[in-house]
Amino acid sequence: MLASQRKQQILQILAEEKQVLSSELSQRFGLSEDSIRRDLRELAAEGLLQRVHGGALPVSAALAPFDIRKNVQIRSKQAIAQKAVSLIQPGQVVLMDGGTTTEEMITFLPPDLPITVVTHSPSIAVGLVAHPSVEVILIGGKLFKHSVVTMGASVIEAISRVNADLFFMGVTGVHKTAGFTTGNYEEAGIKRALSARAAETVVMASQEKINAASPFAIGDLSLAGTLIVDTDLAPEMVAALTRQQVAVIRA
Structure with a gap:
């Protein structure tokens, strides 16, 4: 699975479950937690999620000017x-x-x-x-x-x-x-x-x-x-x- 496809799946899971855990995503995708954390960092840098300890939450849309x-x-x-x-x-x-x-x-x-x-x-x-x-x-x-x-x-x-x-x-x-x-x-x-x-x-x-x-x-x-x-x-x-x-x- 390409990294871009994996990130889209992470965002879909996040939209459905309202939070994701690095440990659970690691097991789901068969990857190390370091790889998952890198995905979460990159998605957070794009403003697509809010990272928290152990995982991520949906980012608020109410941060605009x-x-x-x-x-x-x-x-x-x-x-x-x-x-x-x-x-x-x-x-x-x-x-x-x-x-x-x-x-x-x-x-x-x-x-x-x-x-x-x-x-x-x-x-x-x-x-x-x-x-x-x-x-x-x-x-x-x-x-x-x-x-x-x-x-x-x-x-x-x-x-x-x-x-x-x-x-x-x-x-x-x-x-x-x-x-x-x-x-x-x-x-x-x-x-x-x-x-x-x-x-x-x-x-x-x-x-x-x-x-x-x-x-x-x-x-x-x-x-x-x-x-x-x-x-x-x-x-x-x-x-x-x-x-x-x-x-x-x-x-």
Whole structure:
């Protein structure tokens, strides 16, 4: 079998089983694990999978630049955003992550809903200008242009002074073993810090993020109290979420 044919089969197995192990692929193809690991390295270099210890996971499609991501799974994101807004109660302090799905939340947020929104996303803050009953606290720092959010020590310091009711967190991957992941190391740390300051973390995941992984771990599935999706989840994913006591809401 040619190497190119073997790689295509690896990708097919990955698409069907949502993860591959080097040891199992070695037995399946009758090759050394070194050869399999080389295949996985080359596929990862092409952006076709995400390598992890012992194997690989499907790569997240949500790592593209912000302007491109805004046009991916729009209807899915809108449905999830509308369901997320329904969880907010008057008088609550709400942490809102940056991202294309949280931006969609603004369009469904009633202008007269009296809440306080704390965010490190300038675009979220500006989008709430027309909501007279929403008090907006914008956390400043160095702008991370890929996600249009601020990051750095000043952001961590400001977050530590907030006690919020809800944190709506954006991710680029939700996987039964990799947990919640994103594409930037510092951004993952900011998301963990935000989650630690909220009574409940709500993760919003459109279809392209389910059963996918990115390079940097935010935390395991137990980090969230609620996961909002708009597609049916595989039994294995449902079982993993149930074990971690994560409530799943279908948009």
